Amino acid sequence: MRMKILAQVPLFAGLSELALDGIDHRMVSLSYAEGDRLYSAGDPANYLYVVAAGQVKTLQPALNGNDSILDILAPGEFLGGLTVLGRPVYGETAMALVTTCALRIGTDAFREVLLEYPEIALRALDDVTALLQEARSDTSQRATSTVAQRVATTLLQLAGKFGQHGGSGDGTLIQLPLSRADLAAMTGSTPESVSRVMSQLRKDGVVDTGRRWTSILDHNKLTAIAAAEE
Amino acid sequence: MRMKILAQVPLFAGLSELALDGIDHRMVSLSYAEGDRLYSAGDPANYLYVVAAGQVKTLQPALNGNDSILDILAPGEFLGGLTVLGRPVYGETAMALVTTCALRIGTDAFREVLLEYPEIALRALDDVTALLQEARSDTSQRATSTVAQRVATTLLQLAGKFGQHGGSGDGTLIQLPLSRADLAAMTGSTPESVSRVMSQLRKDGVVDTGRRWTSILDHNKLTAIAAAEE
């Protein structure tokens, strides 16, 4: 049953049954309630996690208390492996956004796997590189764009990753319990500013929001806002 | 002669003579004048570079023309290897900051090396991870800090990487031809704002600047400014 999940993890795609079985035997499955922490920044980084079901947000703690949300992870993605050699502590905090199930493997065991299957190491390298490029484009965007643009961009990214089409409404539904504070932490802003932007977007019929969901009604207009304010 | 350089590259540290020789044979050495580009964003990413002498800056192009400077690379560091599988183009532009000498290896050949020596792949993974953490802390800093704080932080980072102590003056000398526009691109600001900050710092006796250098006179005060404005 866990084998099926592992086979769907991009990082392990294309591995033989035998290899997957070997990895599977070294992993433990765990479950978390909403708000539970998989690990906290500063904890010894002894494990690598793979999201099996649910969503996990990773938080970058800041001195001022203005934590940033680095990423929201979907099933199949891994986290906690991003520790620098010689600094064996987590740099971020990982928290379950909803009821979540995850698999866990010891970092030493994972390192063995990487040495045994170099192609996985290369794929991991690609994955981290992709994260790096994302982080870097984020950085340059924060410097130049307005809050409205950043919120729009973030919503589009979320829609691309978690969006569900069709159903009753005709928009793209993002079913995540994201508070204004969460969106603020994702865009490098404040809850108040995000609220203003969202109110405006709702008034213009671009999005609609509810308790634990957000829906994008006018994808084109949102893209236009993300690209250049009017 | 190039072997000596290669042996000093952290990525290749601890490799056998034989292995280094094998890598060396697949590399070509090149030299660049100030302002020359090693490669541009969008070019096919066919090569990985190692800085042998000089300094190289990497630029992230932005839509508005407000390019960001991602990093300034010292001898021994590598660049151009950060390409995602399936997107074989450079995401950044690399430009020589001064007269620079670099070694070059084809990405395919490098991939072979990584598969042959998995420990290099793991070290590369650590390197990229370090870059990722750096990029992420940068992102959260840009969101919260003032320009003065960001400039101070950047100067401290540069001092740690390129600073030379002692000599005639009693400060830390950073010998890099960084224009106000460069510093602006590094801090996510504008040349004017950076100029204002630098003027203030010079007036307060914290730094001194010249044609192609910057000197940090009061390290403590600069650290204080970076941490929290007064």
Added chain:
DNA sequence: CGTCACGTTGACGGGAGTCAAAAGTTGTGG
């Protein structure tokens, strides 16, 4: 039904981006 967290909206102030012009530097050619 009371409490509390969250979301919304308003008013205010400050940091910094933009525009503009002056002052200093570099490099070139006569």
Added chain:
DNA sequence: CCACAACTTTTGACTCCCGTCAACGTGACG
């Protein structure tokens, strides 16, 4: 050696985005 042009840096004035503080409304849960 000097003069001129092109660029960089600096400084000033203005504007505005948005972060902060505060008040109010709303839904959730015990």
